């Protein structure tokens with residue numbers, strides 16, 4: 001079902017500061033930046049490696065407001081790993097398969113994600129406390 005780890009999402013208070021930290025510490029390059037109003041985030045993707053069906057990335061996330069998923073996470077838990085995203089060939093099929101196993105889907109339909117992807121989230125309480133994202137990369 002999963003082709004690769006697409007990205008690790010990291011919640012932070014100051015996107016520019018964390019871009020500098022990750023770029024200089026790990027020698028990573030920012031390949032995309034976006035404000036995603038629907039998800040309530042300003043984010044940057046730092047390329048790590050290429051794998052089957054696409055790349056893998058560190059995604060840095062700054063909330064657009066305290067009353068958003070990442071804003072609430074920061075208030076409750078502080079900065080750190082917010083979610084793990086897996087690359088899938090077909091996000092709607094993966095949602096149906098995983099939802100059919102009793103895992104709660106946080107999205108009724110795929111939503112717009114980084115770099116033109118289609119994404120959907122699974123409830124962290126149903127998968128061992130890990131907020132999980134499914135990512136279908138855009139067709140080249």
Ligand code: MC0
Nearest residue numbers: 009036039069070072073082106113114121124129130131
């Ligand atoms: C909350 N919980 C988490 C969590 N966020 N557990 C693990 N990882 C996280 N990131 C836990 C809380 O501690 C709490 O457990 C329970 O889940 C309910 O959380 P809450 O405090 O009520 O917080 P809410 O209202 O924010 O709901 C959490 C939920 C929400 C995961 C349902 O954040 C959500 O729908 N997230 C999906 C969308 C999202 O995260 N978007 C931002 C990234 P206790 O035990 O205390 O009850 S957008 C993105 O990443 C895009 C741009 C992309 O990749 O392309």
